[in-house]
Amino acid sequence: MRSLKILPAILVLSAMPVTTTAQQPTILSEVVDKIVRQEQAEVQLLRQYSPLVETYIQNIRADQRLGAVPDGDKYFLGRAELAKGVELEPLEHDTGGVKHKVFGGWASFFSTEFVPRGFLQMIYLDMNGFDRQHYKIEYVRREFLGEVRCLVFDVDPLPKAGKGRFVGRIWVEDQDFHIVRFNGAYGGSSLTSNYFNFDSWRVSAGKNQWLPAFIYSEQGTVRDPKTKSLRFRAFRAQTRLWGYDLGSVREEQELSKVLVEGPTPVNDQSETANDYSPFQAERSWGRQAEDNVTERLERQGLMAPRGEVDKVLETVINNLEVTNNLDIQPEVRCRVLMTSTLESFTLGHTIVLSRGLVDVLPDEASLAAILAHELGHVVLGHRMDTQFGFFNRLRFDEKETFRHFDFARTPEEEQAAKQKGNELLNNSPYKEQSGTAQFFLQALKNRSKEIPNLISPHLGDRVSTSWTIVAAVFSAPPSEAEAKPAGNVIAAPPLGGRVKIDPWNDQLRMLKSKPVGTVAEAEKMPFEVTPFVIYLTRQGEHSATEAASAVSAKADSDTKP
């Protein structure tokens, strides 16, 4: 165990004032060598993966009252092919004219405003040359990121290292010396790089692996120093990676599990009646089509596997059904699309909400309003295309997904579902709080011009903002001016604040964060891009010991974020 030998040295290091670390070159250099070797191994390790990559960019404009507000946006979804370096295959039906292969180096990165590969690049600190020949690496202090104890270093390229090198700060977990976070910029000497900053996070996936998962980046407005003409508009961007454990590896594991289980009868309905009436056959065929589509999306990493968040949604559906005396067969299920776009749709009796939508709904009543609308489609018997009951209809190239799957409704169906949804909501316990749902829809409507790409669905329908929830709290529908939540009410939270993604297996969990207290007007930021601050944990074999050491070491860390 190499790491055990080095740990006492770390403890000595961190107990000393920063200024004296230079007097321990042997110890420091050993640690730095370990970090460098681990980072080089990381670059090699990542070559086996093809995760999904999503980048959402908001242009920013200054607003006197609200501070920085969104002013146009861009969205990219693709699959990385890390075996080929920083290569990306777009999954979008329309890439908006973005030529994703024009990126040919640092210079063109800075002169091309938004190139998806440029954001993917930020999973690497420096693909060739992160070592002591190219960098000065200085120990700063010890710090916790979540429950993971880290050593913090400042990293600066040496003068001879050349352009495009990383400058900033790194956090290194102190067991195996993986870099788990790096925050800074590429370039060092170039002018523009000072404005393009990023904060790149890796999360534990067990088996001594830390995988790139979240990158926040931003840039201020850049003007030409001589002509004062605008060179770059200010923006903020979130990049997410997930779906590392997709594809052939998992399929092989699943198959071997089934084979090991042996001759268990596959038929799990042997106790019930065996024959299907035509009516049941029709239902069963519909269910098959739903299952085929959700399975296909899950295998591609576009839909989360069954989990905790589905259950939360199904609880709300249950409450709506019970209070409306509905007994829907087969039972209504909920699933979550992995993407940040705001959308929802139904596949027969399966209701799908995007993660992005679940993330920005301010409360359970707002969630109930969205789900009531979708349940309206179910109750009204709006059908999905049952051709997906045929398995050959599922065989197409992944890039064609959004062309093959289109679950948007006709305007007539939408109108009918709106009415039905209102009816269901008005009979439910959510009626009393449906004011917040109305505020949410109004906030979305007010913002929709500035975030056209966020509200453009991949597969289903955009969230209808022209919908007035007629409920007891509104004897008359609110006018646009009135529909403004007072005081501390948040009409819609910033993006990405509610659901936690496991980038390895795509499992989603509800975040457990504390109430934020009083929120200033400029802090409300509905539908805005905000930085990531990830509560890091260790997965797998280290977790038990780490939890213990985290508790004992907490006392001497006053720099926990």
Ligand SMILES: [Zn+2]
């Ligand atoms: Zn609808």
